[in-house]
Amino acid sequence: xxxxAPRHPAAPRTTDDGTGGDSSDAEARSAAFQAAFxxxxxxxxxxxxxxxxxxxxxxxxxxxxxxxxxxxxxxxQPEANWITRAPSLRRKAILMAxxxxxxxxxxxxxxxxxxLGVGRDELLDxxxxxxxxxxxxxxxPTLTWADVGAIGWLVDGAAxxxxxxxxxxxxxxxxxxxxxxxxEESFHQRQGYELLLALSRGTEAQHAMAQDAVDxxxxxxxxxxxxPDTESAHSAQSMAWKIKxxxxxxxxxRFVDICVPQAESLGLTLPDPELRWNEERGHxxxxxxxxxxxxxxxxxxxxxxxxxxxxxxxxxxEGAWVREAAAAHAAKxxxxxxxxxxxxx
Amino acid sequence: MTQTDRQTQxxxxxxxxxxxxxxxxxxxxxxxxxAPVLEEEVALANIALDLLGQARVLLSLVGDEDELAxxxxxxxxxxxxxxxxxxxxxxxxxxxxxxxxxYQHLLYERLAHADTVFTPLATKAVKEIAYHLxxxxxxxxxLGDGTDESHTRMQNAVDALWRFTGEMFQPLPGLTIxxxxxxxxxxxxVTGVLGEATLTVPTGPQTGAWSAGAGxxxxxxxxxxxxxxxxxxxHRSHPGASW
Amino acid sequence: MSETPAQxxxxxxxxxxxxxxxxxxxxxxGLSHTHAGSLHAPDAELALRNARDVYTRRGEGxxxxxxxxxxxxxxxxxxxxxxxxxxxxxxxRHPTFYEIPEGVKHL
Numbered sequence: 001x002x003x004x005a006p007r008h009p010a011a012p013r014t015t016d017d018g019t020g021g022d023s024s025d026a027e028a029r030s031a032a033f034q035a036a037f038x039x040x041x042x043x044x045x046x047x048x049x050x051x052x053x054x055x056x057x058x059x060x061x062x063x064x065x066x067x068x069x070x071x072x073x074x075x076x077q078p079e080a081n082w083i084t085r086a087p088s089l090r091r092k093a094i095l096m097a098x099x100x101x102x103x104x105x106x107x108x109x110x111x112x113x114x115x116l117g118v119g120r121d122e123l124l125d126x127x128x129x130x131x132x133x134x135x136x137x138x139x140x141p142t143l144t145w146a147d148v149g150a151i152g153w154l155v156d157g158a159a160x161x162x163x164x165x166x167x168x169x170x171x172x173x174x175x176x177x178x179x180x181x182x183x184e185e186s187f188h189q190r191q192g193y194e195l196l197l198a199l200s201r202g203t204e205a206q207h208a209m210a211q212d213a214v215d216x217x218x219x220x221x222x223x224x225x226x227x228p229d230t231e232s233a234h235s236a237q238s239m240a241w242k243i244k245x246x247x248x249x250x251x252x253x254r255f256v257d258i259c260v261p262q263a264e265s266l267g268l269t270l271p272d273p274e275l276r277w278n279e280e281r282g283h284x285x286x287x288x289x290x291x292x293x294x295x296x297x298x299x300x301x302x303x304x305x306x307x308x309x310x311x312x313x314x315x316x317x318e319g320a321w322v323r324e325a326a327a328a329h330a331a332k333x334x335x336x337x338x339x340x341x342x343x344x345x
Numbered sequence: 346m347t348q349t350d351r352q353t354q355x356x357x358x359x360x361x362x363x364x365x366x367x368x369x370x371x372x373x374x375x376x377x378x379x380a381p382v383l384e385e386e387v388a389l390a391n392i393a394l395d396l397l398g399q400a401r402v403l404l405s406l407v408g409d410e411d412e413l414a415x416x417x418x419x420x421x422x423x424x425x426x427x428x429x430x431x432x433x434x435x436x437x438x439x440x441x442x443x444x445x446x447x448y449q450h451l452l453y454e455r456l457a458h459a460d461t462v463f464t465p466l467a468t469k470a471v472k473e474i475a476y477h478l479x480x481x482x483x484x485x486x487x488l489g490d491g492t493d494e495s496h497t498r499m500q501n502a503v504d505a506l507w508r509f510t511g512e513m514f515q516p517l518p519g520l521t522i523x524x525x526x527x528x529x530x531x532x533x534x535v536t537g538v539l540g541e542a543t544l545t546v547p548t549g550p551q552t553g554a555w556s557a558g559a560g561x562x563x564x565x566x567x568x569x570x571x572x573x574x575x576x577x578x579x580h581r582s583h584p585g586a587s588w
Numbered sequence: 589m590s591e592t593p594a595q596x597x598x599x600x601x602x603x604x605x606x607x608x609x610x611x612x613x614x615x616x617x618g619l620s621h622t623h624a625g626s627l628h629a630p631d632a633e634l635a636l637r638n639a640r641d642v643y644t645r646r647g648e649g650x651x652x653x654x655x656x657x658x659x660x661x662x663x664x665x666x667x668x669x670x671x672x673x674x675x676x677x678x679x680x681r682h683p684t685f686y687e688i689p690e691g692v693k694h695l
Contacts, residue, residue, distance in 0.1 A: 050664060073383065080378040084371065087580040088411050088588040089404075092374070093397050099377050100390035104642050107383050111626040114608060120383075120628060121605040145579055177625070184646070195588075203586050311378065319381025321498070322435050325491025326630035327606060332490065333631070382606075384627055384638040391641050483633060 046172035069109035070134035139302030146213035152192015154221040165245035225252040354519030363403030364424035370396035415580035440502035442481035489542025511551030614651035
């Protein structure tokens, strides 16, 4: 017996079962559901799609998973920008496979969001109309080939730091999607690092290209962890719900500590004069992040906001006739699908 | 024919087949981020990756894969005109896939059964290509027999690309293949799919005065030069660099 | 299941949203198919092909099932007690229920 329904009711079955009962009964039931939910979260159990959950928990998940899915598909663009110019066939194959993975990851995540009762078309519509966001990092342009490496090393590195704890997120479908994503993403970061290493050890021009890319991507990568804990709008509640496991600043610090020795091995420097080891804290200190820039990009005034959404909408709009055609074909030939493909075995 | 002649012919054939796969892979790669639906992003990239893998094996039979891909001039490429045609709309891409995959599948099936330097690659690739052909067929059926708009677009695409299909059957020296038989089988496959898709098999010529064997001789269509310019620019900007 | 698929409620989005399919992958022979995720496709044939591309890119599977999500009937958590608790009080279904004298093998 399946325990998770694929298309889930937007609202859980709680008090509106229409079987009567006065309002105090309903309240009591609601309190019991809340208590069961809280207990499950406290016990580190997973919440599954058809379990009762608070509306705000559902809304937070939809917002976060959708944003995550949107980031995967918008994130295809800056790297796809270099597929046709990749300088060796080996690099070209790697890059295509990586961008393809991002499409796949978007797909896993949209399907996780759909378990909460929202359709993908609805989410895409919100992306296209600017009502839902994606990670601001993808509003920066990829100006040189080295940017592909910097994205792999720093952007994917930051994403992995964020994502690994999400594999233990309290919402089952999201956690399972993240397990799959994280498994596949390990190659993404490595290929970026390897790409930069080849450039750093290459000609003078290649080395300069690599350093320039790291200079441009370092700070935006740090911003990927979100605003400081003191200003983060959603953090505390998300942590209580175990959607989030670590604070923004904690994860950012972890990332900086990981990157410093990696940069050294690369033979590249990180563009922060204040970056140094703090013996007392057992962590690296680093300079202040320019949150004004972050806010500007977030508000749509980054270098590529307009371009990214325009391309996404264009692809979607230009594909409309294809989707319609396939739907029309399916409607015309709607003999029992399973029998045409052969029985499950 | 001397041993050297045979070797030269094999090299030329490997180059022609390798260029077909390389160029088509590049064109499909241009779709990434622009596909009509997320599932199709993944599917098109899969096909592009298969083709790129085939190209790398074939070019490596000739020499250094990157030197061949990035440092040859347009006139030295030996691919078919069909594969270098710009993507156009999704219908054009699917029509191009149908025509080429049907050809490549029949060709590699034959190569897989002959005992040549191509046998190991062909044996592996023929399974990939079977999937490419199936993908093209599935979409041809849906676009041809979908909406009025998709039917028109698909018919236009097949009509537009038809004149590039004759070139595929120009015998490639070095491959012992019954080319007429291959052509007959191709026609049967493609007309079968078109018919099932409620499309009309074009009546126009399959070759033009210019396109008869031209790609195989290094005479290409204009869009190909720009494709190469984009593909080769970075590699050529850093002579001798490794990546 | 009484729930209908979440239809698109927003204006401006497609009226031809492809239906959702659940994907089950048999990772190797001898194992049963396991739920891997879902995807959209206009029909079963494309659903199967998309599933191949999306869920078995790294050789994760030897066999696939796709099932229209709408065709799945799921138990409700509300029915958890009547559905699953009776099973919990039938310990005689489990081998550990039975005490076997020490030294008896192959049982």
